[in-house]
Amino acid sequence: MIFETLLSKSELANTNNYINQLYDDNEDRISELKKEDLIKMVILTDLHIDYSYQEGTEPNCGLPQCCRIQSGWPKNNSTKGAGKWGDYQCDLNELTMTDMFRFVKDELKPDAVIWGGDSVPHDVHSQTFDEVVLYMNKTTDAFIEGLDGIPIFPTIGNHDNYPQDQIKMHLPKENPAINIWGPKWHKLLPDQEAIDNFSKYGYFSAPVTSNKIEDGSVNKIISLNNNICYQFNWESVVQFTDPGNMLGWLEKELDELEKVNVTAIIFSHVPNLDECNRQYGRRYHAIMDKYQTVIRFGVYGHIHQEQYQV
Numbered sequence: 001m002i003f004e005t006l007l008s009k010s011e012l013a014n015t016n017n018y019i020n021q022l023y024d025d026n027e028d029r030i031s032e033l034k035k036e037d038l039i040k041m042v043i044l045t046d047l048h049i050d051y052s053y054q055e056g057t058e059p060n061c062g063l064p065q066c067c068r069i070q071s072g073w074p075k076n077n078s079t080k081g082a083g084k085w086g087d088y089q090c091d092l093n094e095l096t097m098t099d100m101f102r103f104v105k106d107e108l109k110p111d112a113v114i115w116g117g118d119s120v121p122h123d124v125h126s127q128t129f130d131e132v133v134l135y136m137n138k139t140t141d142a143f144i145e146g147l148d149g150i151p152i153f154p155t156i157g158n159h160d161n162y163p164q165d166q167i168k169m170h171l172p173k174e175n176p177a178i179n180i181w182g183p184k185w186h187k188l189l190p191d192q193e194a195i196d197n198f199s200k201y202g203y204f205s206a207p208v209t210s211n212k213i214e215d216g217s218v219n220k221i222i223s224l225n226n227n228i229c230y231q232f233n234w235e236s237v238v239q240f241t242d243p244g245n246m247l248g249w250l251e252k253e254l255d256e257l258e259k260v261n262v263t264a265i266i267f268s269h270v271p272n273l274d275e276c277n278r279q280y281g282r283r284y285h286a287i288m289d290k291y292q293t294v295i296r297f298g299v300y301g302h303i304h305q306e307q308y309q310v
């Protein structure tokens with residue numbers, strides 16, 4: 001199957017020269033493109049919001065999560081307590097998150113926001129099932145309220161389930177915590193097909209804000225549940241084929257886009273680059289290779305760094 005995928009690459013992808021061709025084809029369009037014709041997107045990922053953050057508390061408490069009442073207070077005046085807007089040793093507080101949403105909405109004014117997952121704080125030593133559900137519900141409300149009127153495309157992070165990292169996709173709806181908070185995301189999804197796919201296995205596709213595309217073609221954003229191949233998800237050790245038919249579905253989606261000559265943005269929390277190997281990973285990478293002319297770019301979170309790869 002992997003070889004079949006690679007052998008059936010389009011002629012354009014096989015020439016290895018399609019980027020140059022893309023520039024040639026679009027030369028006139030790009031030079032004429034006015035600023036207001038461009039689509040602006042903001043990516044917010046790995047917010048890890050700590051709703052128990054407390055200003056002035058000890059930021060260096062020796063546990064995975066500090067800056068809380070239970071972290072205590074700095075013992076002498078030379079040590080600074082957790083700041084009003086946050087502390088580099090702790091997770092994001094609610095005040096900064098809310099102000100960031102205000103900035104994005106009122107100042108940046110994007111056409112859409114990509115929400116890259118991992119919204120749950122790092123209190124992994126004491127976190128409970130109910131807390132994960134609560135954090136996800138609260139953060140979803142905060143996104144919808146804070147970015148009111150802006151389309152939001154979400155994806156599931158490895159911290160967004162309980163226990164963290166362990167996300168199953170063999171049978172529909174196998175993840176109890178996601179089953180509880182998941183319906184909150186339905187209003188972010190474009191149609192019933194996306195809701196069904198997301199409810200069962202955590203992936204979906206949606207049209208990118210298409211109001212600015214004159215010829216009526218619909219470019220798509222494809223949100224994958226790549227947690228299935230994350231190295232700390234024990235499922236990645238036992239799954240060899242295609243849990244949740246995500247790769248079969250992805251291939252079909254990209255094939256349809258290729259046929260009508262439009263593009264896709266691939267989007268997931270875990271990048272699945274070096275760590276995703278074996279049969280599943282090789283097929284995933286073969287699909288990325290085959291449809292390199294369709295996929296305009298990929299957006300990922302998880303690593304907590306700003307990186308661009310060409």
Ligand SMILES: [Zn+2]
Nearest residue numbers: 118157158302
């Ligand atoms: Zn992560």
